[in-house]
Amino acid sequence: MEPLAMDGGSKAISLDQDELLQWPKMGVEEERAVLELLRNGEISQSEIGKTLAAEFKQFIGAKHALPKVNGTACLLSAFFALGIGKGDEVIAPTNTYWATVMPAAFLGAKIVFCESDPTTLCIDPADIRKKVTEKTKAIVPVHIYGYPCEMDEISEIAEERGGIPIIEDASHAHGAEYKGSKVGTLGTCAIFSLQGSKVIPAGEAGILVTNDIDIHERAMALGHYEMLQDLDRDAFKKYRRTGLGLKHRISPLHAAIALCQLRKFPEINGRITRNCETFLNGIEEIEGTGFEIPPRPSYIKRTYFMNQVLYREGAGIIPREDLTFLLGSEGLRVGQSRYEMLHKQPYFLERGYSASDLQFTDDLCGRLVSFPNFPWDESGELVQQYIHGIEKVAYHTRDDFT
Numbered sequence: 311m312e313p314l315a316m317d318g319g320s321k322a323i324s325l326d327q328d329e330l331l332q333w334p335k336m337g338v339e340e341e342r343a344v345l346e347l348l349r350n351g352e353i354s355q356s357e358i359g360k361t362l363a364a365e366f367k368q369f370i371g372a373k374h375a376l377p378k379v380n381g382t383a384c385l386l387s388a389f390f391a392l393g394i395g396k397g398d399e400v401i402a403p404t405n406t407y408w409a410t411v412m413p414a415a416f417l418g419a420k421i422v423f424c425e426s427d428p429t430t431l432c433i434d435p436a437d438i439r440k441k442v443t444e445k446t447k448a449i450v451p452v453h454i455y456g457y458p459c460e461m462d463e464i465s466e467i468a469e470e471r472g473g474i475p476i477i478e479d480a481s482h483a484h485g486a487e488y489k490g491s492k493v494g495t496l497g498t499c500a501i502f503s504l505q506g507s508k509v510i511p512a513g514e515a516g517i518l519v520t521n522d523i524d525i526h527e528r529a530m531a532l533g534h535y536e537m538l539q540d541l542d543r544d545a546f547k548k549y550r551r552t553g554l555g556l557k558h559r560i561s562p563l564h565a566a567i568a569l570c571q572l573r574k575f576p577e578i579n580g581r582i583t584r585n586c587e588t589f590l591n592g593i594e595e596i597e598g599t600g601f602e603i604p605p606r607p608s609y610i611k612r613t614y615f616m617n618q619v620l621y622r623e624g625a626g627i628i629p630r631e632d633l634t635f636l637l638g639s640e641g642l643r644v645g646q647s648r649y650e651m652l653h654k655q656p657y658f659l660e661r662g663y664s665a666s667d668l669q670f671t672d673d674l675c676g677r678l679v680s681f682p683n684f685p686w687d688e689s690g691e692l693v694q695q696y697i698h699g700i701e702k703v704a705y706h707t708r709d710d711f712t
C-alpha cells in the first residue's frame with residue numbers, strides 16, 4: 311500500500327470533485343423553461359404549478375398534490391389542515407430539520423421528541439409507543455437522509471390510539487419505497503421539500519400530497535385563495551375572495567425548475583443509488599474500518615439524499631475526528647451529522663425541555679460520517695477512489711482498529 315498523503319504519498323482522490331459532486335446542477339432544460347416564462351411574463355400567474363402538481367401526484371401515486379412556496383409552508387398547511395393547535399401534542403424525531411416541528415409549535419402545539427433507531431436513524435417506533443398520549447394529535451415520521459421509517463409499526467400505534475394522523479416528512483426521500491409503496495402514500499398526508507439541496511431541487515418550493523380531499527382543500531384554503539374557485543365542493547370555495555390568511559402558492563419559475571428536475575429524477579436517482587450502493591458495499595468489505603453500514607432489507611428501497619454512515623468509536627478504534635482528518639487529507643469530502651438535536655435548541659430549552667434528554671440519539675448522531683452521494687460520477691471512478699482512500703487509511707491505522 312502506498313504511503314498516506316500526509317506522509318508524502320499521493321492523494322487517493324485525483325478526479326475533479328467540484329464537477330462530479332456539484333449540487334444542485336441546472337441544465338439547458340431548466341434555463342429554457344425559466345426563460346420561456348420570463349419572456350411570456352409568467353412570473354406570478356401561470357398554469358405551470360398545475361402541471362407540476364399533476365406530474366408529481368402521478369410520480370408519488372397520490373390523489374392530490376399541492377405545490378407551495380417551500381416545504382415549511384407544506385408542513386404548516388398539513389398541521390393546520392389537521393386542526394392542530396393549543397393543547398395538542400405532536401410526536402417527531404429530534405434528529406431532523408427544524409421545519410419538521412416548528413410550524414406545529416407556531417400553531418400552539420407541544421412537540422414531543424423521540425429517539426432514533428440505532429441502525430436506520432429514523433424515528434424509533436418503540437419510543438413513539440412510550441410517548442403517545444391522549445393529547446397526541448399527529449405523528450411526524452421523517453424518512454431521514456432518504457431511509458424510509460418503519461411505517462407499519464408507526465401506523466399500528468396510530469391505529470391503536472384511534473387513528474392518530476400521520477404526516478410523513480418526506481423531504482429527504484423523493485421516490486423511496488416501503489413494502490412496495492412510495493413514501494408519501496403511507497400516512498394521512500406527506501410533504502416534500504424541493505429546496506435547492508434536495509434530490510429534486512427547485513430552489514425554494516415544496517409539495518403537500520394526500521389522498522384525503524378534506525386535507526387537500528383545507529391546506530389549499532390556507533394559502534391558495536385563487537385555486538379555491540375551481541373546487542367542486544363549497545366548503546372552502548366560498549373563501550375564494552380571501553382564503554384563510556396566507557399566500558403559499560409556488561412561484562412559476564421554481565415550478566418550472568421543479569418540473570424539469572422531476573423529469574430528470576429517475577436517471578439521476580438511479581446513478582446516485584448505484585454509486586452509493588457500490589460505495590457502501592465496497593467499504594463493507596474493508597476489514598476493520600469501524601463503519602456500520604445501514605441495513606438494506608429487501609422491503610425497503612431507500613434513496614440517498616445523504617450518504618451518512620455510522621462510525622463505531624471505542625477501544626482500539628481511532629477517534630472519528632482523526633479518521634475524518636486522515637480521509638480529508640486523502641482528498642475525500644467528509645462531513646458530520648447534518649443536524650444538531652432540536653430538543654437542545656434555545657427555543658425548546660426556554661420552554662422547559664432538557665438538553666440531557668434523548669442522549670441516545672445525540673450520541674448516535676455524534677457518530678455520523680457523511681460522504682458524497684456521487685450524483686454525476688457516471689463511470690463510478692470517483693466511488694472507487696473513495697473506497698481506495700478508506701482502504702488506505704484503514705491499512706495505515708489498522709493497528710489502531712480492533
Ligand SMILES: Cc1ncc(COP(=O)(O)O)c(C=O)c1O
Nearest residue numbers: 380381382407409410481503505
Ligand atoms: C426534514 C426536512 N423537513 C422539512 C424541510 C423544510 O423544507 P423547506 O426548506 O423547503 O422549507 C426540510 C428542508 O430543508 C427538511 O430537510
